[in-house]
Amino acid sequence: MSETKSRMMRVFSFGTMTRNGSYSSLQGMSNLATSAPITATDLKQKEKLVVENGREGGPSFTQMISFVLVLLASTPVIFGIAQRAVGVNIESNDLSMHSKDSHSICEWGDESCIMGKELFERHMALSRITEDPGIINRPYLSVASAHAARQVQAWMEDAGMTSSINIVGNVVGRYEADPSTSNPKTIVLGSHFDSVNDAGKFDGVYGVLAAISVVKVLKQRGQRLPFAVEVAAFDDEEGNSSFGTTNTGAKAFMGEYSTKEAAEQLLEQYAGLEDAFRKQQINYGLDSKRSGIVQGLMKSAGGSLDDVAAFVELHIEQGPILEAEGRPIGIVDAINGQTRMQVRYFGESGHAGTVPMTMRKDALGASAEAVSEIERIGNSNDGLVATVGTLNIVHASSNVVPGEVMFTVDVRAPTDEVRLDAVNRIVEYLESVRDRRGLELQITKTHEAPAVPMNPEIRGALATAISEEGLEDSPDSVRILSSGAGHDAMIVGNKIPSAMLFLRCAGGISHNPAEWLSPHDATVGARVVLKYLENLKAV
Amino acid sequence: MSETKSRMMRVFSFGTMTRNGSYSSLQGMSNLATSAPITATDLKQKEKLVVENGREGGPSFTQMISFVLVLLASTPVIFGIAQRAVGVNIESNDLSMHSKDSHSICEWGDESCIMGKELFERHMALSRITEDPGIINRPYLSVASAHAARQVQAWMEDAGMTSSINIVGNVVGRYEADPSTSNPKTIVLGSHFDSVNDAGKFDGVYGVLAAISVVKVLKQRGQRLPFAVEVAAFDDEEGNSSFGTTNTGAKAFMGEYSTKEAAEQLLEQYAGLEDAFRKQQINYGLDSKRSGIVQGLMKSAGGSLDDVAAFVELHIEQGPILEAEGRPIGIVDAINGQTRMQVRYFGESGHAGTVPMTMRKDALGASAEAVSEIERIGNSNDGLVATVGTLNIVHASSNVVPGEVMFTVDVRAPTDEVRLDAVNRIVEYLESVRDRRGLELQITKTHEAPAVPMNPEIRGALATAISEEGLEDSPDSVRILSSGAGHDAMIVGNKIPSAMLFLRCAGGISHNPAEWLSPHDATVGARVVLKYLENLKAV
Ligand SMILES: [Zn+2]
Ligand SMILES: [Zn+2]
Incomplete structure (x- = not known):
């Protein structure tokens, strides 16, 4: 049991903390490391150890195995065996990287x-x-x-x-x-x-x-x-x-x-x-x-x-x-700000053969106009992008005029000014389509993040380095x-x-x-x- | 058993055949009908009868019950009971309709x-x-x-x-x-x-x-x-x-x-x-x-x-x-002819934030143009209708530029000439979008039915009657x-x-x-x- 324990501590032996709170309770045990080879039987014992330590609501078998993996991460011989146990495929010629001697692969x-x-x-x-x-x-x-x-x-x-x-x-x-x-x-x-x-x-x-x-x-x-x-x-x-x-x-x-x-x-x-x-x-x-x-x-x-x-x-x-x-x-220069919206047009579904074109309230027709305009708006300013990534017809059928369509709009730009102007133009257009076609419209803003400009001094120093x-x-x-x-x-x-x-x-x-x-x-x-x-x- | 059998035949007792091949082997048994009331116990016996007649690969229990229902269709008393057995809900005041005396609900x-x-x-x-x-x-x-x-x-x-x-x-x-x-x-x-x-x-x-x-x-x-x-x-x-x-x-x-x-x-x-x-x-x-x-x-x-x-x-x-x-x-005047097509645009999917508008091959942008034009073509001729009823983005995600879109087109018109002309115009437009945007396009005609004109003489006689x-x-x-x-x-x-x-x-x-x-x-x-x-x- 003592050998098992000593190996268990091996993995927590790295260094001391500076900034980020680590598992400090395990510090100071680095001298317990062992280099004795481990066999598959040892692995079984380790599993048992972890299971015995388990509590109500504790880890699954896979998680236990993972723990064992972590324990063994610096022990190349057994590593392949443990990996196969959870389906992780690391080829043998990479194993040396998992030891602290990994620089040995780079001989010169x-x-x-x-x-x-x-x-x-x-x-x-x-x-x-x-x-x-x-x-x-x-x-x-x-x-x-x-x-x-x-x-x-x-x-x-x-x-x-x-x-x-x-x-x-x-x-x-x-x-x-x-x-x-x-x-x-x-x-x-x-x-x-x-x-x-x-x-x-x-x-x-x-x-x-x-x-x-x-x-x-x-x-x-x-x-x-x-x-x-x-x-x-x-x-x-x-x-x-x-x-x-x-x-x-x-x-x-x-x-x-x-x-x-x-x-x-x-x-x-x-x-x-x-x-x-x-x-x-x-x-x-x-x-x-x-x-x-x-x-x-x-x-x-x-x-x-x-x-x-x-x-x-x-x-x-x-x-x-x-x-x-x-x-x-x-x-x-900046991480673009982003606005995400969910748009729904509500029209009237109807039989694709029996409802004349002039009497339709086609939610897809409206959405198609919107998609085209959103693309045009995205093209109107360098750095601005506007994307319709999902579009779903509710109860779609090839012989039914679409009665309800929802789609997402994703707008990003390096400055908030450009982005918010684009969003306003998109919303205005969506409303104009609604009014012209006599539909209902629902716009939900699902996400809004301002642009984050990068620091000019560091950018300058990086440009010099480049x-x-x-x-x-x-x-x-x-x-x-x-x-x-x-x-x-x-x-x-x-x-x-x-x-x-x-x-x-x-x-x-x-x-x-x-x-x-x-x-x-x-x-x-x-x-x-x-x-x-x-x-x-x-x- | 003889009563059961006679009642079983009751339902097949209607008339003689003229045009459409019926269950002629059962003809001539109409004189076996009985008017004796049937009880729930009788119903059980009937189920048993049908089950005994079952063969390998034969009917399910529900289908057996259905058969019994059919047998009893002219026997109002038991009808409600049998209906409940398969979840059919016919209110009691409709029961009289199921007998041959149904005109009794219409007293005058x-x-x-x-x-x-x-x-x-x-x-x-x-x-x-x-x-x-x-x-x-x-x-x-x-x-x-x-x-x-x-x-x-x-x-x-x-x-x-x-x-x-x-x-x-x-x-x-x-x-x-x-x-x-x-x-x-x-x-x-x-x-x-x-x-x-x-x-x-x-x-x-x-x-x-x-x-x-x-x-x-x-x-x-x-x-x-x-x-x-x-x-x-x-x-x-x-x-x-x-x-x-x-x-x-x-x-x-x-x-x-x-x-x-x-x-x-x-x-x-x-x-x-x-x-x-x-x-x-x-x-x-x-x-x-x-x-x-x-x-x-x-x-x-x-x-x-x-x-x-x-x-x-x-x-x-x-x-x-x-x-x-x-x-x-x-x-x-005519049952419209119909052409159904399945259209696929293949572009290139990409990150909605990182691919500039000018470098996109957006399959939804192409499809949106197509949907709008198909709607315009549908509007170009009285009686012609053109519908995009389904549209699916393959692997859609709100932050991914759509790389592949498929949609259906349904075109109908009272004359084949008008319909085929519309289909040609749609195909030409789909191809022009493909060429302009540098995409791939696949069009599959899934259904084609010519218009069926109604008979002018009968139409005239019906107009007179109206x-x-x-x-x-x-x-x-x-x-x-x-x-x-x-x-x-x-x-x-x-x-x-x-x-x-x-x-x-x-x-x-x-x-x-x-x-x-x-x-x-x-x-x-x-x-x-x-x-x-x-x-x-x-x-
Ligand atoms: Zn019908
Ligand atoms: Zn990343």
């Missing part, structure tokens, strides 16, 4: 390897950590999510960072400043590591892994900067879960749940969330009572953010512009893009000076297995961030 | 009663014969359908007709010509008695019941005409079944299955149909081997149609024109409409001079519980047909 160990071959291969390795074999799917608070968090944490440690995982699933690593710096500030790099269902290999993950590779280069050099560097791997950016939450990781990082009231409100607002946190707490052997969960949420905030000077997020573009223009990298790396002729010629999608930088950027770099991705395709960032372009992003950090004298 | 017995109060109340009674309590649903070859057929047959007998039911479900009654006429011709009146799911009370049924009421008036008068009158109640006009058949009744009447090859082909083409026929045969105690079913189908044809001079169908308009113009009745009944100033002022929906007259009209009368219905609503034909207008249709028959000297 130079900087281009770390920010190139190794960085790219880590994407492939992480892509195999999934809930559903055959596709990439890492929902929030899933087994795969916990597993991926542990993998990310191992890589942070490998890069010379101290690290922690907190209850919301964020993994934060810290690379300390040059000790000669008094009151050093902190630069935070990062993105998210959760994924949509049937995802690609780069969305979010790239910003985490590239940041880790940048820090690893600093460590290899033995170089300390006049500021600390943290890498934040946020969970739940995509909102891929049954809870209905989104951006939980970034929100927690920004202290949104740092009061008891806010933490309790979060649990009350989203059904199933408390239970999922509880199971995760049990997996980690922590206090799973509500008070324990609330405490964990409060600690998930980093406390004061006063020392944080900047947040920089690397992310694939998820759009086609950079590729179309032959550029590997661009700078985001130019110095020879990727553009001058800082002024760097491509400026707005971000049509939401990102962690949208949450962080509300309080902390933030910037985003976009990397070219093939065909602009994202949220899709075909998502592709070339190894070359993956390296480009890391090089630019490294150059940016090197250029910073003090912050 | 004059013609306005027969074609008025009684006609209307029979609609209410038939509406309660349904597969699904609470709504009207008489699918093809269902228990409710068999029950309704027996009820219609009883009313035919009540009107002085001989009658029969054949395997496809058609009920045909015949009122013989004046015996002094040599080689009398036949005028066929009728429509269908099946219904769509969640139907109204008048679609189809009206044409059957009004025709029966006209014949009943002739019988009350003791009047014979210089031609025979048949009332055809067709089954399966609506195609409401899992088999995929439609118009089976009218097609059988026209001899479409009168050869062994055609009968066997029908059974092979539609999955489940043979089994449904078999169960019906068992219910009726007939030969349920395939050869027996094929024989039944061959007999369902009326043999030579040479003696049939005309087919006249009364039907609710199912459209809003007559009501809008304040007219109770109109004459159909005018003589004081419903229009002159024959020339009668409203002429085209029929946008298909009807039995579309099948019959291919070979036999045919005509249709449309009756005003509320709001043009049909295929809906709200379907409404006023008692006044129901009478109008019967009066016009009676006048038409009276005016015919010889045919």
Whole structure:
């Protein structure tokens, strides 16, 4: 039993905490690690251990296995066996990455390897950590999510960072400043590591892994900067879960749940969330009572953010512009504001053969006019986009004139002025169609988010780095893009000076297995961030 | 057992056959009827009898009960009990209608009663014969359908007709010509008695019941005409079944299955149909081997149609024109031809936030343009209608630019020339949108039916009758409409001079519980047909 216990602690042995509340009760046990090989019989014993520790409402068998997986994450020999038990497919030649010796796959160990071959291969390795074999799917608070968090944490440690995982699933690593710096500030790099269902290999993950590779280069050099560097791997950016939450990781990082009231409100607002946190707490052997969960949420905030000077997020573009223009990298000027609406036209259904055209109140005819006008309005201003993504005819039949149609409208623009003007024009048009055709109209605004402008000073410094790396002729010629999608930088950027770099991705395709960032372009992003950090004298 | 048997035969005791192949093996047993009351215990015995007669693959319990119901259709006392057993709700004050004494509800017995109060109340009674309590649903070859057929047959007998039911479900009654006429011709009146799911009370049924009421008036008068009158109640006009058949009744009447090859082909083409026929045969105690079913189908044809001079169908308009113009009745000039197409646009899906408007290949944008143009083309010619009734975005999401859209197009017109011209213009436009937007396009014609013009001579005679009944100033002022929906007259009209009368219905609503034909207008249709028959000297 003692050997089992010692191994159980092995995984919680990483470093000490700085910002984000981790499982501090387990700290100080790092010296219990063992290197003895584990057999399948041992695995069975471990399952038993976890089951015995289970409580009413505790974890499922799969979650138990997941815990065992996590326990064994640094033990390559047994890892393959455990993975097969939950259908995770990680090929044997990736196993070495799961140990703290993962840099051994990169024998020559130079900087281009770390920010190139190794960085790219880590994407492939992480892509195999999934809930559903055959596709990439890492929902929030899933087994795969916990597993991926542990993998990310191992890589942070490998890069010379101290690290922690907190209850919301964020993994934060810290690379300390040059000790000669008094009151050093902190630069935070990062993105998210959760994924949509049937995802690609780069969305979010790239910003985490590239940041880790940048820090690893600093460590290899033995170089300390006049500021600390943290890498934040946020969970739940995509909102891929049954809870209905989104951006939980970034929100927690920004202290949104740092009061008891806010933490309790979060649990009350989203059904199933408390239970999922509880199971995760049990997996980690922590206090799973509500008070324990609330405490964990409060600690998930980093406390004061006063020392944080900047947040920089690397992310694939998820759009086609950079590729179309032959550029590997661009700078985001703003994360677009967004208005989402649900529109319903109510007309009169009728027989497609017997109701004359002149006597119809065709809700689809009205909607078709609206779709065309929304497209025209979207085209009327650079950077503005307007999309009808869903359209449903209620009780549709090929021989029935549509009596009711509902569709969604999604409007995004880099400035709120442009967006709100477009929304007004769309609403006016919808009403004019209603009046002209004698229908009923219902418009529901389902979401409204203001644009989040990125910090001009950081943008300037990033433009200089891009130019110095020879990727553009001058800082002024760097491509400026707005971000049509939401990102962690949208949450962080509300309080902390933030910037985003976009990397070219093939065909602009994202949220899709075909998502592709070339190894070359993956390296480009890391090089630019490294150059940016090197250029910073003090912050 | 002998009493049971004699009662079992009671229901098959009606008349002798003329045109449509009936269950002739049961003819000649009409003298076995008994009038002794039946108790619930008797009912149990009958169930037992039927169960004992069951074979492998035989009828379900519900179907057995249905058979018993059919057996008891002329025995009001037990009828309510049996109905409750299968959830059919017929109120006790309608029970008298199910006996051959149903005219007793109409105490004064004059013609306005027969074609008025009684006609209307029979609609209410038939509406309660349904597969699904609470709504009207008489699918093809269902228990409710068999029950309704027996009820219609009883009313035919009540009107002085001989009658029969054949395997496809058609009920045909015949009122013989004046015996002094040599080689009398036949005028066929009728429509269908099946219904769509969640139907109204008048679609189809009206044409059957009004025709029966006209014949009943002739019988009350003791009047014979210089031609025979048949009332055809067709089954399966609506195609409401899992088999995929439609118009089976009218097609059988026209001899479409009168050869062994055609009968066997029908059974092979539609999955489940043979089994449904078999169960019906068992219910009726007939030969349920395939050869027996094929024989039944061959007999369902009326043999030579040479003696049939005309087919006249009364039907609710199912459209809003007559009501809008304040007219109770109109004459159909043609049953519109129809083209149905399925259209698919293939563009490129993309993120609604990140793909600029100018780089999109939005399949919904293309489809919206198409829907608007199809509506304009529909409006370009009187009588032409063009409808997009279904439209589906493949993998729709509010934040994804639609990459693939499919929609249906339904084009109908009273002449083939107008329809085909509209179809050509639609296809040309679809292609121009494809080319302009750089999409892929797939057009599949799924259905094509030519227009069926109604017979001008019968139309003229009906216009005269309408005018003589004081419903229009002159024959020339009668409203002429085209029929946008298909009807039995579309099948019959291919070979036999045919005509249709449309009756005003509320709001043009049909295929809906709200379907409404006023008692006044129901009478109008019967009066016009009676006048038409009276005016015919010889045919
Ligand atoms: Zn992302
Ligand atoms: Zn009908």
